[in-house]
Amino acid sequence: MSDIKKRIEQLRDEIRRHDQLYYVLDKPEISDSQYDKLFRELEDIEKDHPDLITPDSPTQRVGGEPLKAFKTVSHKVPLMSLGNAFDFDELDAFDKRIKEGLGISGKASVEYVCELKMDGLAVSLEYKDGRLMKGSTRGDGVTGEDITQNLKTIKSVPLSIEKDINIEVRGEAYLPYNEILKLNEERLGSEESKFANPRNAAAGSLRQLDPKITAKRPLDIFFYYSPDASVKTQFDLLHYLNDIGFKVNSHFRLCKGLDEVKKFISGWETKRNELDYEIDGIVVKVNDLEAQKKLGATAREPRWAVAFKYPPEQKETEIEDIIASVGRTGVITPVAMLKPVNLRGVVVKRATLHNQDEVDKKDVRIGDHVIVQRAGEVIPEVVRVLKEKRKGASKPYHIPSKCPVCCEKVVREPDESAHRCINKSCPAQLKGTIQHFASRNAMDIMGIGEQLSAQLVDSKLVKSPADLYDLKKSDLFKLERFAEKSAQKIIDAIEKSKSRPFSKLLNALGIPNVGEATAEDLAEHFNTIDMLMKASIEQLSKVHEIGPKIAASIHDYFGSKENHQMIERLKKARVNMRCETRDASKLQLYGKSFVITGTLSRPRPEIEDEIKSLGGDIHSSVSKKTDYLIAGTEPGSKFEKAKHLGVKTINENEYKKLIGTGH
16 A cells, blocks of 8 residues: 555656646646656546545546535635726826835835736635645635635646645636637627626636536636745745746836836737737736835725736727627627727727617717727727718618528517517527537537537528437538548537536526526426426526526426427437436435534535535534534634533544545
8 A cells, every 4th residue: 555655646746747847837848648648547546546535636626516606715814906007197196105105205216016917817725734725716805705626627726835834825817818719709609608808708717616617718827926925025925936836927027116117017018919818907016025014005905006007909990891690599789890900919800789779879880980999808899980081971770670691570679788580490590509509518519519500500400409319420421521430429429418417408408598507506496307397487486596587588488389399309319307316315424413623634615515415414513413523633612512512523534434435
């Protein structure tokens, strides 16, 4: 056993080192196949010896069942927002306030550190004895959401560091810009699911209840602060974090006074286009940490730092046409087709005009000269029309009264801003429906994206999602670029999708107003498709966070004869339509109550979830009814109370033996 333990530690150390080289330092030493070989060896050994698995093992980055909800985390030191400066005059005013606060007079200058202002999601990570124990969002600055399992999926987040220290570090998680564009292309079938900006993309990825979804998105992170480091300056702090294994953005600068700060800001205004991630400004911080403490903070923001925000880059271009795009729910979106223009290194050819109200408000017409911007947004927008350049007798644009794809009637409901094609068989809607049904967060049918969805619909092979399960290899041979191997992959992926969780099917159906979270709540509450289909509006309204409008929408969907027929066909195809249920009385810890005290090798919430999954109950205080007190190191008063009441006290190893994972 000692040799096995030694090999496990060797593998873990080696994999961590290569993770650091690849994801943090960008200096890989081995090939992907060599890395995979090391990783597989570690996985195989841990599979044979599950008692040797530790939370900081590289194999534990992705795992566990989807969470039902995020727990709340209290920040020891508030995670504050930053005040903004939008021009150099406001930056001068900031510098003046700093000097007054520090009692600096005359021509003496303040030393600042300038850092790139990432446009992502602020997070906090807590390490105990060098191991990652907890990760959370900023939230309201005082409390955030526990997203530990999701943060573990980011390869540049160390699960453990070389120093056995207790430290909190803060950083900004983000998605590279090109990855956001790819994700948006995959999500074209849904009008409201595109990521509008990098912050939205990072938050949407990290706030997934299923860590496996987060793991599929190539998130990255830069660290910039710790309230626990024993250093004297922000400049030293950044170097310290980098030295102990945290990824720090290398483009920071120590500036001797405000003139150097302004030069740094001006230089990056154009250079930022060369980055593969989004920055919307520069963070300027007083370098001296003691000076930071002296300056303090207001209720919302520190006085010793400011975010200089770059103005959005705007360009003039011309609207060559306005087209009506039809989404999977039938919503008609007016899209401006632009004379190509380069915005922040990206050639923009189209911009959404959202709806008719927006078109009317800005009076956008074909042939108009307009100002467009991205302003940190992934989706470009038309800011305003240059009406003084309007030529001739142009006409106001109106969404057509007939669908541009199927020529059926287009309607606008009195309480909606959107126009909608009423033909449920509209090819454009069907293409979006098939693409959504097969998407990663739905039935996850690899290979069926926008292009293949369109081919399947255009060739009339698929007229409903249920038709996917009738496809044969010979059908696919009729389409372009399909041979034996590629066709078999699609058929295998369709077959595999039959065992997807019930909640994923509900999300795949595209029920109006039902997304991933609501689908999970519905699956858990009703357990089977038959129970859900029979539910009344009143019964639906009792489900977590489902109000009357959503309840009515779900009820209407299942009231449709067409939808009933499709679901019956999916049943015949043996698509999973129920939640897995277990007889609680047969679970190992059924009816047993537990209290936990002291420090354990794993995060307490992880152990609590494990106990609940095995049928046990968790309580916060010890009583005569408590069956077990699990005591870690440095147990508190609960330990003494348990002894007084005669409650059985067990350590972590004894708990593992109790549930069958220890020796």
